[in-house]
Amino acid sequence: MNARPRPQSEALFDAAQALIPGGVNSPVRAWKAVGGTPVHVARGYGPLVIDVDGYEYIDLVMSYGPLMLGHAPASVTEAIIEAAERGTTYGAPTGGEVQLARKIVELVPCVEKVRLVNSGTEATMSALRLARAHTGRDALIKFDGNYHGHGDSFLVKAGSGALTLGEPDSPGVPKALAELTLVADYNDLASVEALFDQNPDRIAAVFVEPVAGNMGTVPPVAGFLEGLRELCTRHGAVLVFDEVMTGFRVARGGYMERCGVMPDLVTLGKVIGGGLPIGAYGGRAELMNQVAPAGKMYQAGTLSGNPLAVAAGVAMLNELSEPGVYEGLEATGARLERGLLAAAAKHGVPMVVGRVGSMLCPYLAASEVTTFGDVMASDRARWVPFFHGMLERGVLLPPSPFEAWFLSTAHDDATIDQVIEAADGALAAI
Numbered sequence: 251m252n253a254r255p256r257p258q259s260e261a262l263f264d265a266a267q268a269l270i271p272g273g274v275n276s277p278v279r280a281w282k283a284v285g286g287t288p289v290h291v292a293r294g295y296g297p298l299v300i301d302v303d304g305y306e307y308i309d310l311v312m313s314y315g316p317l318m319l320g321h322a323p324a325s326v327t328e329a330i331i332e333a334a335e336r337g338t339t340y341g342a343p344t345g346g347e348v349q350l351a352r353k354i355v356e357l358v359p360c361v362e363k364v365r366l367v368n369s370g371t372e373a374t375m376s377a378l379r380l381a382r383a384h385t386g387r388d389a390l391i392k393f394d395g396n397y398h399g400h401g402d403s404f405l406v407k408a409g410s411g412a413l414t415l416g417e418p419d420s421p422g423v424p425k426a427l428a429e430l431t432l433v434a435d436y437n438d439l440a441s442v443e444a445l446f447d448q449n450p451d452r453i454a455a456v457f458v459e460p461v462a463g464n465m466g467t468v469p470p471v472a473g474f475l476e477g478l479r480e481l482c483t484r485h486g487a488v489l490v491f492d493e494v495m496t497g498f499r500v501a502r503g504g505y506m507e508r509c510g511v512m513p514d515l516v517t518l519g520k521v522i523g524g525g526l527p528i529g530a531y532g533g534r535a536e537l538m539n540q541v542a543p544a545g546k547m548y549q550a551g552t553l554s555g556n557p558l559a560v561a562a563g564v565a566m567l568n569e570l571s572e573p574g575v576y577e578g579l580e581a582t583g584a585r586l587e588r589g590l591l592a593a594a595a596k597h598g599v600p601m602v603v604g605r606v607g608s609m610l611c612p613y614l615a616a617s618e619v620t621t622f623g624d625v626m627a628s629d630r631a632r633w634v635p636f637f638h639g640m641l642e643r644g645v646l647l648p649p650s651p652f653e654a655w656f657l658s659t660a661h662d663d664a665t666i667d668q669v670i671e672a673a674d675g676a677l678a679a680i
């Protein structure tokens with residue numbers, strides 16, 4: 251199949267490379283892992299995006315997770331327009347912030363109080379500072395291949411774009427700070443226990459993506475999150491679930507609602523902003539009351555609680571509160587998983603699918619993927635022609651085998667069947 255010519259995307263990418271580092275404002279968008287020119291998007295509606303050359307694609311990037319209702323859902327768009335007409339930012343508290351905070355407190359089980367920030371990165375940086383302030387300790391444990399945004403303390407064995415570019419430990423992070431980040435193996439409780447034993451009274455927090463979504467999609471094995479809870483309680487460390495990706499995606503109350511394990515703090519982002527920039531961290535009142543001005547741990551933001559983001563988030567969470575939404579997303583995810591596995595089996599391509607609800611990742615691998623090592627052992631070279639085969643058949647995937655695919659309520663059965671048909675063709679050709 252011949253690649254479709256994309257002169258407009260190419261011209262824009264050339265111009266962007268002269269103006270913006272690597273031509274993009276977030277590294278994973280540069281298609282370094284798959285090669286070629288990134289598709290530059292002109293607009294999106296429902297499950298589709300249209301590029302600047304006029305081609306239409308079924309979108310499985312979905313802005314890396316926020317767009318639970320597809321592109322430009324009327325309720326969210328109207329809420330943004332109404333809010334913008336009243337002014338875009340005030341630097342003063344608003345009723346909208348209270349509405350969004352109330353929704354989060356009502357729906358996310360571990361949250362009694364929540365602070366809104368501007369991105370997932372800010373949320374995790376702030377949660378880490380709070381854990382350090384609370385415990386008076388400096389070290390943290392994170393997991394190989396988990397990604398918590400680009401705060402210095404987290405760019406150690408990081409997933410997502412850092413992994414894609416082969417830079418999981420970024421230059422520019424002070425060595426003294428990086429040494430405080432201890433790295434354990436995801437889904438391996440013994441590796442966490444060993445770090446606690448080797449570092450008595452040093453560990454402020456354990457940060458975990460309860461479903462690892464920045465090395466594809468790797469659900470936790472039975473007992474892993476329960477074990478982290480027990481270890482943190484035993485050693486006086488703060489357990490932080492980074493649900494920036496999974497919050498309101500895998501269930502209204504995030505993955506903690508599905509698994510029943512309660513962290514001390516949670517970080518949120520993506521969905522709660524309805525597609526506008528936002529982040530949040532929250533937890534028990536006793537912890538959150540240490541944040542300024544209630545307490546001494548300083549954290550602030552000129553645009554925090556931005557009226558547009560908050561209005562979009564409230565509209566999004568209202569729609570997600572409708573009955574049947576998550577059951578529908580589960581069915582959509584299951585349909586795609588079944589179709590992908592059937593297509594792979596038909597063409598003799600080894601495949602396993604990691605999936606929780608509407609986030610998923612097919613690995614070109616013959617056996618179960620539960621660890622970072624399993625992810626790295628999957629056939630990433632063969633994934634590249636698969637990506638391009640899908641693209642040429644009108645399906646836009648995240649441009650890296652380490653990124654999750656995201657579905658929305660706008661992806662109906664007919665759309666999913668088109669994705670499966672494209673996968674059938676793409677897998678036949680690799």
Ligand SMILES: Cc1ncc(COP(=O)(O)O)c(C=O)c1O
Pocket residue numbers: 369370371372374397398399400459463464492493494495519520529
């Ligand atoms: C689990 C997780 N935590 C934190 C972040 C950082 O969020 P943001 O990109 O909004 O800074 C991301 C995504 O980038 C994420 O997937």
Ligand SMILES: N[C@H](C=O)CCC(=O)O
Pocket residue numbers: 276277278279314397410411463464495653
């Ligand atoms: N995997 C990342 C976040 O979830 C993708 C977003 C980005 O880094 O641009």
